[in-house]
Amino acid sequence: MPGSAITDQPPVEPRVQDDWPRTIAVALTGASGIQYGLRLLQCLIDAGVRVYLLISQAGQVVLKMEAGIKVSAQPAEAERFFSQRLGAAPGQLRVFGRQQWTAPVASGSHPPEAMVICPCTTGTLASLAAGLSQDLIQRAADVVLKERRTLILVLRETPFTAIHLENMLRLARAGAVIMPANPGFYYQPRTVDELIDFMVARVLDHLRVPQNLLPRWGEQPTNGN
Template structure:
């Protein structure tokens, strides 16, 4: 059973992180979940979810919603320094920040560890674990691009939330699933959300 740390920050695109959480739990992964305060605000704005305030209550909410096994999902407070992900001795196999604000991107690039979110990512970096950042911003400034380049050179996977359209999405959910499928691919978790390129016969087009 893979152990994945999922971090949601306050960028628009809460649907990406929530759908990824659902898929990780259904795939049988052990999930450590961290939510920034702005992330909770955005979730309430962009989705039908109305999350409670405490980590333990959020853990119960999502565990019940997705039928998680006991202990499969653990939600930590932002200052919970005793959480396993605060130490390299118990770091998850992979960490995903989805969605990732450019503020969080900056903190990661600078090695900041002011809260558990930043510390968890810093641990993933120092332990050479897989780290995926689903950055959600447009346009990118030179600062954003420099931060992404710096992290990419360290082996971080930079995956801006840019869903494709070649599969002819008919709903917002299909656009969300496109990005979530790409994240799952990079986590080496089997998925059927998105057909592989070339697996579906395209209809002839007139140009």
């Protein structure tokens, strides 16, 4: 898809802060459910976490289809767009190109604390299970696994084939957290946003990022039910 790829030129605007206490990588791939990833990004920024953002080519397509967001082909421009959209502080959000091998996430000497692929395609799942590093998303996930950091895969597909299930098992054994986008209904959600928040809350819990998106099991819901 000419003109749609995130290219390899690094952002050039000055950084005001580079000593964030926590850094988490987020990758958006081409599965349906991009709203999960967008909501996660917003919550991480609001929590004061530095975010390294990676977007696959198919992820760009889904951003436009499901959220009406057309991402620039230049990482610097995409970084400015998302920083403004999410209200990020200077230097809090960084966007890297898919072949930007000089990015921090490409090396085990500088891994993020955790990485979330949200949504995660079964194609990405297969590449990770095979140990491929054909782009920065795959390499970053491989680094997180080998460095024994937290890797969360928010799969959005149904039904699963035996191949999908075998790939999930292989990655779970390697240390990944397999978290399909299956929101619960016990708290009586009334809106799509509440269903999205259910999944994002579960991701944040596994990242140990404080959240109050929904009541805990056994607590009274806040919607009056």
